[in-house]
Amino acid sequence: MNVDDILLRAVDIEKSFSGVKVLKKVGLDIRRGEVHAVMGENGAGKSTLIKVLTGVYPRDEGKIFFNGASVTINSRQDAKDLGIAVIYQELSLIPTLTVAQNILLGQEICRAGILDNGAMKLAIRKLIETYGFSLNPDAIVETLSIAQRQTVEILKALSMQSSLIIMDEPTASLSVKESENLFQTIGALKKRGVSILYISHRLEEVYRLADRLTILRDGERIAVLSQGEINPRDVIRLMIGKELRQSEHAGRMRPSRPEVVLRVRNLSRRGVFSDISFDLHRGEVLGIGGLVGSGRSEILHCLFGSDRPDSGDILFEGKPIRGTVSRNIRSGFGLVPEDRRTQGFIPLLSMKRNIVLTNYDHLVGRRLFISGKSELAMCRDAIQRLDIRPANSEIHAGNLSGGNQQKVVVGKWLMRDLKMLLIDEPTAGIDVGVKEDIYALIGELAEKGVAVILVSSDLPELLRISHRILVMRKGRIFREFSEGSVSQEDVLKAASGIQDREIESNE
Amino acid sequence: MRQETIRRLFSLLLLSILIVAFGATSKLFLTLPNIFTLLREASVTGILAVGVTFVIITAGIDLSTGAIVAFVAMVCANIFYYTTLPVWVALAAGLLIGAGAGYLNGLLVTRLHLPDFIATLSTQGIFRGLALIIAIRSSTGSISNKVITNQGFLLLGDRVSVVYLVTIAFFVVALLGQGILKMTPLGTHTYAIGSSRKSADLSGINSDRVKKVAFTISGICSAVGALFLTARMQTAIPELGTGLEFDVIAAVVIGGCAFSGGRGDVFGSVVGALFMAILTNGIYKYNLPAAFHIIIKGCVIIIMVIFDSVYHRRMDDRIRKAGKMLDQAAAAAEAAGGGAGGIS
């Protein structure tokens, strides 16, 4: 690749908000057809940089060259005209429209003011075939999986003849397999000369994909590494400015305490999962792996009482539960759901009210009125224990960053006498620092005797914190890893249906 | 078949059940004049509903339609009373004022960032106030509504053989509305901003413009409705169309538009308007105390809405389950075929 073949060069970009410098003389070079990663902790200036490049924010200082020519990008349209496309973390598709309508949204093909459906369909077919995706252009987006939606996003970018695609946390909500597909797509794009600016918190992805990596810290460019130099340990050190204990590549399963807290027998829900049986012990972290859609989250919902199983028994501390959510919560259950924004918290309410929401039985007891003081005390306690930032109990939960939102969701369960925590994709879209906090928290809880069920698509995470791992496939428990050392490959194989030894769930 | 299609057929089925039920129990219901009367009653609400459909698809609401009807009607009445201008001037003025009124709603919503509800509630007061102010007065200064005698204009309230012109207009407006919604970029954009405003903005759609257009369409439809209503009543009164907006919104919502936006279409609203008209018309056929007219109407709406909701929830569930299974199968097949390449 020709080193001088620079597609986009940003020089000395400065940006400040009400006097606070968010970007300090940041530079960025993206070559034609390369995958260029940008990393940095939350607040390092990544998103601001992207927003400057795409015209959302005007820059204070600096220059941007595109294809060698100096350009001004003052609006999103400018960026679009140049061929810069962005794929956002929260997908920016219209759920009720079809794939075709979404791809061509804002650039519909018309004949005399009337949509030319034939031409549009043809264009989309061609596009889909060129890149070898499997998508039905007439499918309605809300019926697609997240991975498929992302494909639609990418197609949308490609349909605009974009030469630079910015991907912001694209794998945040993808399963392993889906991520794998995405990586292949990225490879294909690269071959066709499309440059990709890739932003992710997942080190291993960057390690695998990126041709070069720019690291930002506190609004400054700390380093630009080329492929050979990217090394997880160094990257983390550069990002946070200090050494972080590396998680082991493979997880070691640990024996659990004998005391069984939860006994699940032959649990089935039609069309979702069937014949699920397992035991959960006191102080144990039970990991559930498998592909998205293999029925993992649904099991959690059945255990928690928000869905009803069609058959099967759930025994909690020896007694059958078939109760409602509130009854389960009172007996010590907690759930951190998969989709924070739609299930986890209430965006319009303050952080305080979100945290206290599950705990009124403790806080109020039999009294009629809530004491504002004790509410505040509880919230302060949570803020302190979880290090939620900003430490303002009145801020709307919806205005917090993703990581802190997750802390709020976890925090509301910590404030009570928890016996069992069901936790679903706890670190999706969360940066490294907060991830560590959450891992530590789960460990701490297990230590205290809380039984934890962890559903995760993040293999290193699953391996690192689980004491025991069940791998689901097509709604059934496919394999259990309960002893010895387990590698990511083992789990992945199981999730994909390859087994070297069948293991019955014990008993 | 797509889920939407099934839903559509289902609502037509409900409509047919209603027709059959009324037809079987009343000799008067399935008569030719009654059917065309029924269509006529559905038409004004229906024409307004076409416009409001656009607004509701953008996740908005338009409470000013009834007041726009009164204002436009009053303007026409004024033109006929005070001038001898040709009919088309009155029609053009009416449509123009309707469009302007709708555009004003759009401006308030997009420029002043007022919630649709408040903006249109306020303009409801404003347009009704204007209708009152320009109402034709007697020499003593009190409002005295005058019968319009312009024969050309009154033709609008007439019929071609058995079909009322307003019914024809209704179907034309509905076809146009459906056409705009489904066959032009504007329609797609309307769905887009209603379904996810942010995403639409990110796709470079000028949502403010779309919103303004939607309100303008609603205003124009209100004006069209007003013209026919005025021609039928042969006069304009300032309190014309009071409460009409609720009937219209009910028709649109029964037709499948969600207040949350992005769903539904004009066809559904047409069905909704027909449903309401059939219900009202059918109940009149029985010699029941007036109280039962509204009681039965309320009960049928509740039953229908519940039925619809339960049925669709079940359908949605089934489709979701089926979809999930398919996804799984596909994933599994892919995994098995492609082998399991480790990540690291």
Add this chain to the structure above:
Amino acid sequence: MSKTMSARVLIQKFQRPLILLVLVVVLTLLQPDAFATVSNFKSIFLAISIYGVMVSGSIFTILLGGIDLAVGAVAALSGACTVLTIIAFNYSDIGVILGILAGLLAGCFVGLMHGVIISKFRVPAFLITVATMNIVYGAAELLTGNQTINIISPASFTFVGGGQLFGIPFPIYIVALMAFLSFIILNMTVFGRQVYATGGNPVAASLSGVPVFRTTCAAYIISGFTAAAAGIVLASMNQQAISKAAQGYENDVLTAIVVGGTSLMGGEGSIQGAIFGALLVGILNNGLRLMGVSSIYHTLVKGIIIIIAVSFDFYSRNRNSGLLRTGRLRLWMARQVAILMKEEKHQP
């Protein structure tokens, strides 16, 4: 910086009283003798008392993201129930108590129906309450036989709507009590918190153990209850029960609530705001009449003033909450970023 921020917060917090104050000052200047008098304020409060009572309960349904359009109908029904019961008990005081109970019970029953249907079948509240509005008005018509039923005595009943206590009309106490209770329930009880939570995000609320079904039912029952209370006050005030009483009151109620900044999507808003909305409309009506503006201009002027007041209110409140998308959003984000950065800097 923090000082100016807090001053701004202060202004924001008292945004609505400020708007009312401006209106009051303007009207006082225009009508120096008439407007700013105790008796006039009594009139204003009395004028808003009927729908003020309705607002106190209806706001629960709006906060849940629902709506209750049947409040007027419920008022008519409960008025009829109350009056008929009193007549059945021969105008005795016991009859009054039983009558009021019967009226309130009727309201609660309609509310319960709403709650059960809306939350069990997850149907749009708008349609259901429009339908029940028809049914309930129909029931009121059947109950009264479409006749006006007069009830001039007993005094214990006519006092509810027409009496004065310490020189203040009794309905004002009722609206104050209802609004106060509503404030207490919304702000100081678990149920109130659960209403906000359910309105803000029903899925998250239910996963947090909020009994969504029960909360919804309770909210609609409260709405039915206050509508019934308003109906009883109205019947007592007018000394009669009519089948079509309180027609169109649902519009006044909605206007008050929405002008008071409550979102129809649920989860956001307050009873103080709703009472502000009711007062704004009440003061406007009063002011227009005091100035002798002919009634044909009332709706027009009210429309314009509501646009001005609300856009001012929304503008200044949303300046800091990110609801404005254009330039103001950037300012807001900048400020948030600044706050975040500062917070992080202060961390050890």
Add this chain to the structure above:
Amino acid sequence: MRKSVHWGIITVMIVALALAAAGQVSAQAKKNPYKDPVKIAYLPDNIGDTVGAAWGVGIKREFAYFPNITYQVFDGKLSAETQNQIMTELINQKYDCIILQAHDAAALAASAREAEKQGIPVIDLNLDAQTPHTCLVAMVDYEAGSLVAQEIAKGVGDNGNVVIIEAPPGASRGINVEAGFRDTLKAHPGVKILAAQDGEWLTEKGNTVMRDFLTKYPKINAVFAINDAMAEGASQAAAAAGRKMIIWGADGEKKALQYIEQGKLTGTIYTNCYDEGATAARMALYAIGAEINGSKFTKTPIIKMAPIVVTKDTVASIAEKDRW
């Protein structure tokens, strides 16, 4: 494509219905209203209104003597459009006679004309449709206003301040009554009209409006409310403010008469609404039997109910059975 399928379905449905229904039209036969089965509809502006309800009772009492009569009440819901719709419905159903209280004189003209053209006599109550039709049975309106004006002028000794609580703008009866009142007061220059505001026909609104008048004007000698309901509200407001004044209403409903007995109201213009309803009913039967064709009239015949000026002195003359 699918869209066209939907439209196709609906078109087919309509056509099928039309075909099924064709040929069911039958001719109308002459009728004896006292023997043959006849259908008569009563369509008031608002079914819950006190006056409308009293007429309804009067009509019903009259028809109760004839078992051959099917009597059906419809609700105009305070809306001219609804009334028009129901009129069309009644014409389609071939009712034999329609007793109508028009919401608006002009707005119901077309419907009334159409009904008359189809041979259905239209008897109007109180408010005339602006087209020649079979008959109008009405309370006095302009004259009522005029009578009240004279009474008030007498009451205040030709010197004093009056306020008016109006009907909603556009309501024809309100306009006429008020016009009568204002015109007559012109002959009494000493009596000054201070203000007029809309009380929406309602007691509670009458109360509110009156309170504002009392706040604004320290000296009010008399109040004229266009109907009794608002007059009652005004009386409550005046009592609450502890101010004495002359308060007049119009219509003469039962409660207003009680108020007059108790001295809370000064007077009202009483019309026997039971009688008015019954008169309309009798006219209906007559019109059917005599096959009167109102569409050939050039002017509508009018029956005016005699107004009775009721004050505390004369209220006893209204018998209990005539109180509505």
